[in-house]
Amino acid sequence: MNPLYRNDRPGQFPKSWYAATAELPPERPPLYGQTVTDVCVIGAGFTGLSAALHLARKGLDVVVLDAHRAGFGASGRNGGQVGSGYNASQSTLEKKLGLDAARALWALAEEAKQDIRDTCAHDIPEARYTPGVAHGFYSTKEARDAATEAQHLADTYGYDQITQFDADAMRALVKSPAYQGGELDMGAGHLHPLRYALGLARLAEEAGARLFDRSEVHHIAHGDPAEVRTDKGCVKARHVILAGNGYLPNIERKVAAKVMPINSFICATAPLGDRAADVLARDIAVADSKFVVNYYRLSEDKRLLFGGRESYSIGFPGDISTALIARMTMLFPQLAGVSVDYVWGGTLGITMTRLPAIQRVAPNVLSGAGFSGHGVALSGLAGKVMAEAIAGQAGRFDTLAGLKVPNFPGGTALRAPLLTLAMTWYALRDRLGV
Structure with a gap:
């Protein structure tokens, strides 16, 4: 079955807390017939809309x-976390690429966060951008390593937004007995991602872009112009941007x-009321150091939005909630028995290196994908630099494309089995604490 529809019905948003608390616009008409344009963008998420x-x-x-x-x-x-940097430390990027390239990448990631802050403040206040993302560590060694990296960011990049916490201080902030230390990055933040995406769509249309719903692309004929074909129409475009990610x-x-689709899941508890303070002392988002990461935050109506439990098949498991709720109550025993009102899943894209795959597929076809858990900020950045490249300024696109993400071994045929084997191993390490 087509992976676009295996877990979803055409055009129907999942029954998520996000969809329940956003003003969903009327469905736009699909593309009919032939049209000619400067740029055809495939995918109306953060990357494509940006x-x-x-x-x-x-x-x-x-x-x-x-x-x-x-x-x-x-x-x-997604979890709505606007994180700093990439899914690799700046120290790692320096070793791979050199200090100058790492500095350029850091500056781009910082710009990505600032773009979101500015857009939310001026144009999409309903997305409720809020500063603060904490990271929880399960060992004192992880906490020491993170403190070393934070000091390196301060010394080398002038980034002084991260505060370290010992075990007691972390447990006062995040009321879980599991963490042996942590940190709080006030230069990162969190938002309501669906409201933000819908706001970007509105802004794009106001600027003159034409958006078509239920218009699945089934073929791209390369050339000048390229032809992008759907079941009911065709777009002839001087340039094409691939922005479908997972x-x-x-x-x-x-x-x-280069890009492997994987699934992640989120549940939303019933409103916790005063009990919310027994989970988080501040209105922050949290991610932890498990390889199969847990990520969570409080909603504006004091629900805990808790995410995790990746899967590496195209189809969602028949039972999403049981394992997800077990992970939540393992971290927060005080939530045992709490009602869960919403459970939903989605598909993201990861790469072998966990770094974005920004590439020129053909002279007039660009692609941005594989943001590997850092997509809220980096996907919008990818859209921005691809727009710059099409307009004739490709320098910043080339900086991101310089990450040189490799293909999965065996290509598309073997990427899923090999990754499933690897992720099973890492999940076992998480459970054993090694």
Whole structure:
């Protein structure tokens, strides 16, 4: 079955707390017939909408196609954490790429966060951007290593937003007995991701972009112009941007070879009221050091939004909630027996290196995907720099493309079995605490 529809019904948002608390616009019509444009964007999530917005504001004609609806995929379902940097430390990037390249990448990631803060403040206040992301560590060694990296960020990059916590201080902030230390990054933050995605779609349309829902792309004919074909229409475009990430069908092998779709799940408890203070002392988001990461925060109505339990098959498990709730109550025994009102899943894209796969697939076809858990900030950045490249300023695109993400061994045929084996091993390490 087509992975676009295996876990979802066409055009129907999942029954998430996000969808229940967002003003969903009327469904846009699908693409019919042939149209000509400067740029065709495939995928109306953070990446595609960011690209469309920046391109339209530069005066280009833009068509955006989505198989479902704007904000339907991971952009409208994720943990809402606007994290700092990449899914690799700056020290690691320095060793791989050199200090100058690492500095350029850090500056881009900082800009990505600032763009979100500015956009929320000026145009999408309903997304409720709030500063503060904590990281919980299960060992004192992890806490020491994190403190060393935080000091390196302060000394080398001038980033002084991270405060370290010993075990007692961390447990006063995050009321779990599991953590042996932690840190709080006030330069990071969290938001309501679906409201943010819907706001980006509104801004893109106001700038002149044309958005089409239920317009699945099944073929791209390379050339100048390229032809992007759906069941009911065709777009002839001077440029194409692939922005489907984990939801992109297998229509471009150069992307599929580098990006692996995986699933992650979130539950929302019933409103906790005064009990919310028994979970988090402040309105922050939290992620921890498990390889199969736990991530969580409080909603505006004092629910705990708790995410984790990755899976490495295209289909969702038949029972999402049992294992997810078990992870939650293992961290927070005080929530045993609490009601859970919403459970949902979504698909993200990861790469072998856990770094974004930004690439020029063809002279006039660009792709941004594989944000590996850092997509709230980095996906919008990818859209922005792809728009710059199309407008003739490719320097910052080339900086991100310089990450040189390798193909999965065996290509698309073997990536899932090999990754499943690897993730099973890491999940076992998590359980054993090694």
